[in-house]
Amino acid sequence: MSTLDQIGKRTPYKVPExxxxxxxxxxxxxxxxxxxxxxxxxxxxxxxxxxxxxxxxIIVVLGSIFxxxxxxxxxxNELNDDFMRLSSADRDQILDMYxxxxxxxx
Amino acid sequence: MDNKSIIxxxxxxxxxxxxxxxxxxxxxxxxxxxxxxxxxDDASDALQETFIRIYRNFDSFKGDASAxxxxxxxxxxxxxxxxxxxxxxxxxxxxxxxxxxLADEYVDYSDLEAVKLQNAILxxxxxxxxxxxxxxxxxxxxxxxxxxVDTSVSAVKVNYHLAKEKIxxxxxx
Numbered sequence: 378m379s380t381l382d383q384i385g386k387r388t389p390y391k392v393p394e395x396x397x398x399x400x401x402x403x404x405x406x407x408x409x410x411x412x413x414x415x416x417x418x419x420x421x422x423x424x425x426x427x428x429x430x431x432x433x434x435i436i437v438v439l440g441s442i443f444x445x446x447x448x449x450x451x452x453x454n455e456l457n458d459d460f461m462r463l464s465s466a467d468r469d470q471i472l473d474m475y476x477x478x479x480x481x482x483x
Numbered sequence: 484m485d486n487k488s489i490i491x492x493x494x495x496x497x498x499x500x501x502x503x504x505x506x507x508x509x510x511x512x513x514x515x516x517x518x519x520x521x522x523x524d525d526a527s528d529a530l531q532e533t534f535i536r537i538y539r540n541f542d543s544f545k546g547d548a549s550a551x552x553x554x555x556x557x558x559x560x561x562x563x564x565x566x567x568x569x570x571x572x573x574x575x576x577x578x579x580x581x582x583x584x585l586a587d588e589y590v591d592y593s594d595l596e597a598v599k600l601q602n603a604i605l606x607x608x609x610x611x612x613x614x615x616x617x618x619x620x621x622x623x624x625x626x627x628x629x630x631x632v633d634t635s636v637s638a639v640k641v642n643y644h645l646a647k648e649k650i651x652x653x654x655x656x
Contacts, residue, residue, distance in 0.1 A: 381600070381651055386620055389597040390517050391589040397513070400527065401505055404534045408501060411538060 486548035493541060501538055504555075509534075511621065512559045518616045519563040521605050523589040529566050533559045553630035556623065560613045560631055567609050596654070603653035607646055614639055615646035 460468065484507045493500030512533055517526035536558050544554055592598055604612055613632055617623045618639075625643075629636045 381647070381654065384596050384600050384654070387594070387597050388514075388518065388601060389591040389594045390514075390523075390587075390601070391591055392513070392523060393589065396527075397509060400513070400530060401509060404505060404509075404531055405502065407531065407535060408498070408538050411535070 486551040490548055490551060497538075497541070501541075504537070505534060508555055512555065515556065515559055515616060515621060516563050518601070518604065518620060519560070519609070519612060520566060521601070522587045525566055525570065529559070529562045533562045536562065550630070552623065553627040556617060556621070556627070556631040557633070560617075563613070564609055599654050600650065603650045606653070607649065611642050611646045614642040615650070618643045619647075 460471075463471070484503050489500060489504045489507060491500075492503050509530070513526055513530050516529045516533070517523065520526050520529060533555075537555060540558070544551070546554060590598065604615060607615060610632060614628055617628045617631060618625070623631070625636045625639050628639045628643075632639070
């Protein structure tokens with residue numbers, strides 16, 4: 378009759394000759410083919426979030442300016458029509474006023 | 484190589500650090516898996532899968548050096564449980580000595596007492612078998628075993644003592 382104490386940690390298990398060396402080589406070979414997930418540091422994670430927020434803010438501001446300008450845009454034809462609706466006296470006064478304007482005459 | 488150095492090396496250079504972990508744990512995990520599965524081929528397959536999972540999931544390991552052993556044993560034990568579910572294992576009743584679940588090319592059948600003990604262990608329910616092996620052979624603490632099998636310390640203690648009682652009775656007969 379045997380007891381657990383008599384047997385202790387002895388087991389009947391065996392492994393093939395050189396098993397652990399070849400097993401380690403196989404595992405390392407498989408590991409080398411594994412794609413590694415790139416773990417970004419907290420700095421870059423935060424930086425990316427701030428950059429995304431800044432880009433979104435710029436888009437909103439530029440978009441607003443563009444839409445605002447679009448809604449207030451007056452075409453040259455409309456300007457010409459408005460000008461022609463003025464009295465001849467008013468037209469002469471405007472032409473006299475802007476005749477020497479550097480920016481209008483570029 | 485201690486756990487702290489292994490973790491430090493793995494975080495600095497994954498390939499180099501992983502090799503250190505492999506050297507430190509390969510034999511321990513093989514014997515753990517072999518005692519759970521019985522067959523050398525199954526233990527060898529489970530060992531490879533265990534290390535691949537360790538490599539893939541190391542980034543999710545947030546514990547300190549003291550938690551590394553139970554984390555690794557947890558992965559290995561889960562792999563063995565998956566294998567037990569997938570592959571039909573030889574069934575045995577612990578009180579029936581005529582049923583011999585241990586049938587493998589790499590077993591010394593001349594050591595009758597040791598064969599009898601392993602047959603008794605293989606006849607335990609898988610989770611109880613894992614608890615018994617981690618305590619009796621690997622000498623993990625009850626807390627480490629509880630972490631590895633995701634249960635309470637008191638449940639581990641009860642399982643271990645029940646398993647030991649069954650085994651003692653089985654090898655006496």
